[in-house]
Amino acid sequence: MDDPIKEKLRDIKCQTILDVATGQGNLIGYLKELFPDSDEIVGIDNSPKAIKAAREKFSGNGYRFEQMDASKMSFDNNYFDAVALSNSLHHFAEPKAILNEMYRVLKPGGLLMVFEMFRDNQNTSQKTHVLLHHWWAAVDSATGIVHNETYSRNEILDMLANLGLREFAVFDYADPNDDAREEKRIKWMKDIYKDYFARIEGKPEYTKLVGRGKELMKRLDKYGITWATMIGYVGKK
Numbered sequence: 001m002d003d004p005i006k007e008k009l010r011d012i013k014c015q016t017i018l019d020v021a022t023g024q025g026n027l028i029g030y031l032k033e034l035f036p037d038s039d040e041i042v043g044i045d046n047s048p049k050a051i052k053a054a055r056e057k058f059s060g061n062g063y064r065f066e067q068m069d070a071s072k073m074s075f076d077n078n079y080f081d082a083v084a085l086s087n088s089l090h091h092f093a094e095p096k097a098i099l100n101e102m103y104r105v106l107k108p109g110g111l112l113m114v115f116e117m118f119r120d121n122q123n124t125s126q127k128t129h130v131l132l133h134h135w136w137a138a139v140d141s142a143t144g145i146v147h148n149e150t151y152s153r154n155e156i157l158d159m160l161a162n163l164g165l166r167e168f169a170v171f172d173y174a175d176p177n178d179d180a181r182e183e184k185r186i187k188w189m190k191d192i193y194k195d196y197f198a199r200i201e202g203k204p205e206y207t208k209l210v211g212r213g214k215e216l217m218k219r220l221d222k223y224g225i226t227w228a229t230m231i232g233y234v235g236k237k
């Protein structure tokens with residue numbers, strides 16, 4: 001798949017990079033591809049389990065992982081050349097506070113990058129992904145985990161516009177060759193469903209959420225699933 005952001009950032013050098021809500025470090029490899037000359041890529045997450053997994057995956061020099069709440073980072077102002085966030089805005093209780101922190105720790109002239117799927121303008125099989133995602137969010141919420149429904153594309157852009165960055169690049173990513181009937185992915189979605197289903201046993205929302213989940217499994221069989229289009233945003237401070 002073409003990557004317009006890679007193309008646009010080809011001649012830009014960044015030495016110190018922060019990946020906010022890094023999870024198991026899924027974005028780290030991509031950040032290293034974007035900025036191969038970087039001195040240090042730092043990943044933060046408030047989950048100790050995620051940080052442990054990320055450390056195991058990226059053990060070499062040039063990578064550092066710290067358990068930290070992204071709404072109260074311990075870094076100095078204007079510290080990083082680039083600050084990135086992927087697949088996480090809708091996982092935050094306070095997305096605006098975290099975006100403000102990302103801005104604070106970014107150097108003037110530095111790049112703030114956000115990658116996030118959105119809920120609107122998706123085709124039928126992508127809509128299965130969005131609706132499943134909203135069901136996962138409802139199950140997580142019933143078990144006390146912060147997980148909001150995905151935002152619309154404009155809601156994401158509005159949150160970013162409030163930071164006052166100079167817009168550098170905005171692209172939508174979807175794979176035109178994505179196969180809605182890919183067996184491996186459909187099985188994976190069904191396995192996740194079983195796992196989520198087990199997590200709400202005994203909760204007051206059980207009957208309602210199970211009914212909704214069963215409808216989604218029927219939808220999965222009827223229309224299949226492809227990954228929802230994601231926005232990639234790069235702004236300059």
Ligand SMILES: C[S@@+](CC[C@H](N)C(=O)[O-])C[C@H]1O[C@@H](n2cnc3c(N)ncnc32)[C@H](O)[C@@H]1O
Binds near residue numbers: 024047071086088
């Ligand atoms: C869906 S994961 C995304 C992980 C990774 N960025 C990726 O693209 O795969 C969302 C992550 O946000 C983290 N998270 C949620 N709230 C946070 C906060 N206040 N501070 C730091 N991390 C947070 C969670 O622990 C989780 O690892």
